[in-house]
Amino acid sequence: MAETNNFLPLMLDLSGRKIVIFGGGSVGERKAKLFSGCADTLVASLEFSQDLQELGASGQVRLVRLDLLTASDSELRELISGAFLVIPATSNFELNQKITAIARESDILINQVDTLGSVVIPSVIKRGDLVIGISTLGHSPAVSKYTRRQIEGLVTPEYSDMIRLQDELRSYLKKHVAEQRERKAILWKVLESEAVWDGFSESYEKAAERAYAIISSYLEHSDR
């Protein structure tokens, strides 16, 4: 088991990156669904789940059907050539280990699914521009999934509205308030305002109106 207190989450721009998944079963399918929306995802397998076949037919993932046990090393190297991440997820542990070894030769990141490797895939919540990754570093994926479900209930649609409003206010304040510490104080006043959060239930514009009222009041009373 890897030393688990050295793992940290990173948010990576995967656009244009190649991700190769070996094994088209329930695990390969779950990983392909996660990555197909943002990376060039290829799945190599003997068989493919129904959902993967549909993802392949719609062009969201590339499917390569082959018996990986009879594939030559050069064929495997060809499949992973240029990959950013390799995910050996067949039901054959030894085969997964062999693919891992070949990927390691090319210093490619590897997400091992049958043991704790150097890359762990978290449970992911994506709500517009809010992205949350949750992991127990291999100790209990079920708790990751459970925690994701708990947090999903907390992250209401207003969170996306507030991100949009904060983004708008940050641009406005950068033009009108020179001091970064003052801009930060104002943004937090808006963030902690129940009136602004309640405003979203009426309309985005109502929440924004209340936010700008907070800014005006702050600027009138600050000793600028």
Ligand SMILES: C[C@@]1(CC(=O)O)C2=NC(=C\c3[nH]c(c(CCC(=O)O)c3CC(=O)O)Cc3[nH]c(c(CC(=O)O)c3CCC(=O)O)/C=C3\N/C(=C\2)[C@@H](CCC(=O)O)[C@]3(C)CC(=O)O)/[C@H]1CCC(=O)O
């Ligand atoms: C988070 C998530 C991401 C994803 O893969 O998409 C993920 N597994 C998920 C679900 C899940 N996987 C398993 C269960 C059954 C209950 C349980 O075992 O707990 C459940 C829950 C369920 O299905 O209910 C079984 C399991 N998992 C691993 C093994 C191998 C082993 O450890 O032996 C075995 C077979 C164990 C056995 O043989 O008994 C290993 C890994 N699974 C990980 C990630 C990495 C650690 C992440 C972390 O620590 O948080 C790691 C190390 C490698 C990896 O990255 O794949 C995804 C939830 C997505 C979502 O949120 O819905």
Ligand SMILES: NC(=O)c1ccc[n+]([C@@H]2O[C@H](COP(=O)([O-])OP(=O)(O)OC[C@H]3O[C@@H](n4cnc5c(N)ncnc54)[C@H](O)[C@@H]3O)[C@@H](O)[C@H]2O)c1
């Ligand atoms: N990381 C996780 O969350 C997690 C969860 C459950 C299981 N696992 C592990 O992941 C592995 C895969 O689990 P699964 O539920 O997806 O299995 P599965 O049986 O549903 O799928 C296995 C896939 O591997 C393919 N395959 C097997 N031998 C092959 C070969 N010689 N050539 C090409 N393709 C081949 C099969 O065609 C199938 O598509 C298991 O070994 C298990 O240890 C990991």
